[in-house]
Amino acid sequence: MAFSELAYKALQDILGSENISNDPAICQAYSRVQWLPSGVLQRERCGLNMRPACVVMPGCTEDVQRILQVANRYKFPFVPRGSGFTFSAFPTQAGTVVIDPKRMDRIIELNEKDMYAVIEPYVSFVGLQAEAMKCGLYTPTPLAGSQVSCLANYAWHGAYGNSWITGIGAQNLLGFELVLPDGEVVRSGSMACPGAGSFWNDGPGPDLRGFLRSGMFGHAGGMGVVTKISCKLWPYAGPAEFPCEGTANMKFSSSLGENWKWFMIKFPFAYPEEEELELRKSAELFYEMGKAEIAEVATHLAQQFLYTYSSVTKQDLFDNMKNNVFPSGFCVVALQGKTSPEQLAYEERVLRDIVKKVGGIFVAEDEPAYQVWIKRAANEWIRFGNAQRLSRSSDCFSIGSSNVDSIDQIVYEILESNRLGRDLLKDEGLGKDFVQPLSINGGWISPQEHGYWCLHTTDVFPEQAVDQCNQAMEIIGRVTKSMFARKSAAAAIHMIGPAYDFFGPMMGDVHLIVKGLKREFDPRNLSNPGYASRPDVVSPEELAKMMGGH
C-alpha cells in the first residue's frame, strides 16, 4: 500500500517537521544493510523497497504511541530500530516508515546501590558503560561493539565478553515499557507498578519478557516498539575512568587495573588435526571452572575472533595470519578481584590448579599470541566489545552456525559445523573465495553463567559480492539442514521470520502460536511485518529448497 500524504501530514503534525522526512536523500541512509550476506541478498531482492517511505523521530513514548495510532489508521507498516545495525531493522516492502529513536537518548536513572539503569532506546552501551564505571559498576559489552543501542541489543540478541557472569541479552533485561502495535502502552516488572521503581523484572504474575523475547532473538520489532528498559549493571573493580591515551594507541588497550588479571591457556595439540582434543579439553577447563565458581571471563576463542578482534588494520590482520600468530584457538580467562585482593589471589591459584589438572598450558607473556590478544584486545573485550572489527577481514561476515546448549554440545556443534564447512570447501568449492582458513576454523565457546549453559557461533567471511553471499547462504542452509537431520539443539534457536513456517511444525507448531499472537496484537501486520513470522523475505518454498527438501 502506498504511503499516503495524509499519513505524512498526520505524522508531521505530531512530531514537527524537523523530526520527519520523506526526502529520498534522507531515507537513503536507512535502506542498506551490508555486513551480512543475508543483508546483501536482501538488498538485491527487495531493492528500493528497502528505502523507507519516511523516517520519523519520536521524542518520547507518547510520540511513539501517536505514530503507531496513525499507522493503524492509515495502515502503513513501520520498523522500530535502535542504532539500525541488524538485518531486521530495515523495510522489506514499499510504504514502510522507519522509527529512528535518536531523540530518545536519556539515561533516566542509574541506581548504583541496586545495580540497574533505566534507559531509552538510543542510549549506547559505551555511554552507559562510562557512567556505570564511575560508580563501580559495568555493563556487559556486545561483540557488535558498544556503539549499538543497549535497549535494542537486549530486546533482540546480544552475547558479551563477560557472559560467563552475565549471560546473554535476555538475562540482562529487567523491566520494559512497550508500545504495542495498536499504540497502547504496557509496562512489565516493577516498572508497571506506580511507586515501585524499575529495579525488577518478573511479573506481576507472568513475566512479560517471555512475550517480548524468544530464544536467541526477540520479535525484531514485530510486537511493537520498546521505549524504555531497565537493565542490569554488574560489580566492577576497575578504574572509574581511563586516561586519554590518544593518539590512538593502536597497540595496547588500557589496563583494567590491579584487580583484573588475564590469562591465555592453550593445549598441546596439533591444529586443526587435533581440533577435537583441543576443544574437549577447553570444555573440561570450563566445566571445572564452573564448579569452582571462579572468574569473570571464560571463553575459548577461535582463530576467527583472535585475528579479527585483535587486528589494528586489515593488513595487520592478514600479516598476523601469514605469521601464524594464532596457530590454534585459545582459552581466555579473566579474574576480577571484586571481593578482595585475597580473592583474586585465591582464584588464580585455583585456576592454576585446574589448568594443571586438565593438562593446559599458560601462554607466556612474551608469546606472540599473548602480546597480540591480551595486550591489544583483552581489555576492550570488557570495556566495549571491539566493535564491528569482526568484519575487518573481508568487510562482510555471517554467522555460519550457532547453538545454545551445554558446553559439551557446543563443542559437538562446532566440530560438526567445521567438518561440514571443510567438506563443502573441499568437495564443492563452497567458500573457496572466502577468507580462509578463518571461514572453516570456528570454535568460539562462550560458556554462560558459570558454565551452566553455553553459546557458540562460527562465522564465515565472504566478500560482499552476490555470488559469494549466495555461497554463504548455501553453507548456512546446509549447516541448518544438518542440524535438523542430526536433531541438534542448534535447530531450536534458529527461529526468526520465515524460519517459523518451515521449522514450526517440527516444534510443537510454535509457528501457529507466534502467528496467533501476532494476529492478536498486530492484526494488520504493521509492526515490522517482514520479521515476525511472515515469510516476506525468504518464502517457505525457497527455504525448503535451501534445506534440500529436508
Next chain:
Amino acid sequence: MAESLQTVQELSGKVADIAGSGRVFTAGDMLDKYAANAGCSRTVRPDIVAQVSTREQVQALVRLANEQGVPVVPRSSATGFYGGSVPEQGGIVIDMSGMKKILRIDPKNRWALIEPGVTYGELQAGLAEKGLTAILPLAPHPDKSVITSCLEREPKLTPKHHLDETIMTMELVLPTGGFFHTGSMAVSQEPPEKVQEEAHTDLCNFMGPGLDWFRLVPGSLGTYGIVTAMNMKIGIKPILQKLVFFGFKSLKEAVEPWYYLLRKLIGDECLLLNSRYLALLLAQDDGDIEKLQAALPPYTILLNLAAGDYRPEEKIAYLEKAVQDAARIFQLQPMEALPHAQDGAAALQGILSKPWDNGAGYWKWRGRGASREVFFLTQLQRAPEFLSELQAAAAAQGYPLADMGLYLQPKQNGRAFYMEAGFPFSSGAPSEQARADAVHAAASSRLVDTGAFFYRVYGPWTELVYGRTGNLQKTLQRIKRTLDPQNILNPGKLGL
C-alpha cells in the same frame, strides 16, 4: 464434534477412563481438601479431582476439558499455600503430586529433570549421593513440589545471580492439549526423559522457541500451560561451610552493611530473619520459641561461607577476612554462634540444606497452626520503610508485633530483595484468623500504595495489583486468549 456431557457424573466417567477409577473424586472430604490452601482464606470446591501419574493422562484430561469446555486446574504439590491451585470456577483439578519420578540427573551440566510431584526432600535424596544439591528456598514445606516452587518463583537462599532463574527446559501441556517442549528440548517430541536418546541436546538452552516460556509460564498460576516435566539447575554440595551471624537492633542498621557484603560477593546463602522467624526455625520444641526469641537479636543476617573442592580452606580464609574487613568498616560484631541456641549454627546449616523436617506442620505455623504471609520484592534501601508499613498495619488491627515474622532474601547479589512478613494465628480461632486476614488486607493495600512490588499475584492481590498496572493485565489476557481460546486452564486466576 465431541458429545457434550451434561453431568458431573458423566464427566467424571470420562475422567476415570483416563486417570483410572480409583483416582477420581467427585465428593466429600477430598473435594474440601482441594478447595483450600493453607495460606489463604478463600475456598472453592472443584467438581472433580483426578490424581494422575503420567504425562499422557495430563494431556488426555486437557483435551477432554477442551472438548467439554470445562476448566482444568493443575496442581503439583500435595500442599498449597496461596490459593494458586484452588479453582475459581470449579472444574477438574489435575493432581500431579503423585508424579514423582526423578527422570534424569546430569551432574556434569548440573541439572535434574523431574516430574511435577517431586518434592525437595525427594530431590535432595536423589542428588545427595552424587554430591549435589537442589537450589533451595528457605526450609520449604516437606510436601512442596520443586516444580511448584520454581513456577511460583519462591526465592532461593543463594543470592548468586546465576542461581536466581533456575528453570531450564520444560515439557508443557498447552491449554489446547498439545505437548510442547521448550528450549532445546524442542528438537525432539519424544517424552522428556527420552529426548536425549534421539537428539543431540543436553537440555541446557532454556530459551524459546517462539516465546521465552521459562519466563511466561512461572507466575501464571497454571493459566498458560501445565508443566509435566522440567529440568532445573542444581548445585554442588560444598565441602566446607561456616555460618556467620550479624545481629542488628533495627532493620535500618542492617541496610548499608548488607549492601556492602553483597556487592563484594562475600559468601553464599544469605538471608535476614527477625527474632520471631529465627526462633520458629531454631527452637527444639514449640515451648522454647518465646524464650529463644527474646534472647536472639531483633534482626539477624545469616551468612554462609561455603567452599567446594578447590582449596576450600583457602576460600573460607579469604571470605573470613572479607567478613572481618566488613565488620571493621561498619563496626559489626560477627558471631559464629547464636545466643541461647545451642548448636544453632549447626542446626541452621541443616535447616538451610533441606526441607523442613522438624515434626509435623510447618515452621511458620509453629505454636499457632496457621499463618498469613505478605510478600513482595523491594530494594533493600526501602525495606525499613515497608517494615514500618507492615508494623503499622499490624498494630492498627491489634496484632501483637512480637508474633510477626520477617524474612528478607537478597536476589541476584542484592539487586532486589524478597521481603516477607508472616502473621501466625491459632488455626482453631476464627477471631484470630479474621484479625490476620485484616492485617494481610490492610498491609497489602498500604504496601501496594507505597510501591512494594507484588510480583506474585494471588487472590486479593489480583485486583490490588492489576488495578494499578495499566494495560498489563489486559496484555496477559490477550496472550491467554491466544494460547487458551476456550479459557480452559485455571480460568479466573490473575483475572484472566
Next chain:
Amino acid sequence: MAIEKIEYDATHCQRCSTCKWSHLWEVKSHRFARNCPSLVYGKFDTYAAQGKNDIVTGLLKGELTWEDSKDRLLEIIYRCPVCAACDVSCKRVMDLDIIGVLDALREEACEKGHGPLPAHREFIQSIMNYDNVWKQPRNRRAGWAKKLDIKDLARAGETADVLYYVGCTYAYKPGMETVPVNTAKLLKAAGIDFGILGAKEICCGGIADNVGDKKSFEEIARKNLDMFKATGAKTIVTNCPGCFMAFSEKYARMLKIDTAALPYTVKHSTQFIAELLQAGKLKFTKPLDMTVTWHDPCHLGRRGEPYRHWEGKRVKFGLTEPPREMNRGVSGIYEAPRAILKAIPGLRLVEMERIKEYSWCCGSGGGAKSAYPDFALATAKERVEEAEATGAGSIVTACPWCESNLSDGIDASGSRLRVEDILDLAVRAL
C-alpha cells in the same frame, strides 16, 4: 564521477554506527559520547558518515539522483565541518577512507555544477579577486607587521631560513592581529631568522579544496608553490591550521607526493615554538595564574597528519595493492601545544573529555560556518559546554576559525569562558 574513486569505501560501510560515537576507548561520559556535529545537529543518520556512504552508494547505483533531491543532498554534503572524527572512529574497526568519501562527495557536487554553495563561491571569488577570503585590499595584508622590522621575502634578494606564513584570517580579522604580532615576538626572542611575504602573501587556497573546487584550489596552490620556491625558505611556519593542512597535506596530495617529499617543511607555530622551548631558545618566566583547557583544532590534529601518497587499487578482501598506510589521526599535532601550556609557570591545564584526535570540532570547518551559521553556532555551543564542565576559565586554541566560532558560541551561551590564542599566552609568559 569523483565518487567512483571511493566506491569500495562507501559501499563496504558496515552500518555499525561506530562513526557516530567518539572513539569507544575514550568515551568518558554519556553526555559527551558523540563525535559527529553533523549528526547531532541534523539527527537523521544521513548526516553521519554512514549516511553519506549510503548517499554515494545510492548515486553510484542509480537509486538516487541529484534531481531527486538536490537541495537536501547539498545540505547533507556541506553541512559538515569535514572534521574527520568519523574517519578516526571508523578506522578503529575498518579500513575505509571515510574522509575520502566526504571529499569525493564535495568534488562530485562541484563536478556536477551543484556546488560549491553560494557562500563558498564568495570566498573563492574573493581569493581570485583579492588573494584573500575577506575581500580586503591586498596592501593591507601585512598591516600587522608595520614597525616590526620583519624581513619581506617577497623582495628580490631577501632570504631567510624560515618563511612565516600568516594566513588571511590572522592578517585581516580585527582583533586577531595580536597572533601574528606575538608570533613574530616569539620568533625574534628565539633568534630565528625568518621573514614574511607581506602584501604579496596570498591565500593558501585550502578553502577551495575543502568545498570541492579542485580547479580553483590547484590554481592558487601552484602560485604559492612558486612563491615559496622563490623565497628559498626550507621551513614554513604558520599559525592557521587550515593553512598548515593545506601546505602539508593538500599540496602534497595535489602533487601526488608524500608530505615528506615536498620541497619545504611546514610546521604549525605551536610545533615550532614547542621545539624552541625544548631547545632552550625560549623560556617562560612570568607566571600566569589561570586554569585553561585546550581545544584541539581538527586541521592541526587529526587532519594535520602528513599525507602519504598512494596509487593502487583494492584487491581481494579489500586489501590494497600496493599496501596502503592510511592516516588514522595518530600523528596529528597534539603534544606540542600541551607542552607549551605546561611550560607556562602557574598555568593549570585541565582537559576536556573529547581531546586529541577525538576532539569535538568547533563547527566552523569545511565551509560550514559561512554556509550554515546556525549549525556552526550550535556545534560551538556544545564545545563551550564541554569546556565549562572542566571548570576552566579559558579555552585556549591555535586556530582563527576555532577562536572565532568558539567566541560566538560563548556569546550565544552566555558563558563566562574566554577564548585565548595559545601564542598570546606564550608571549605573556615570556
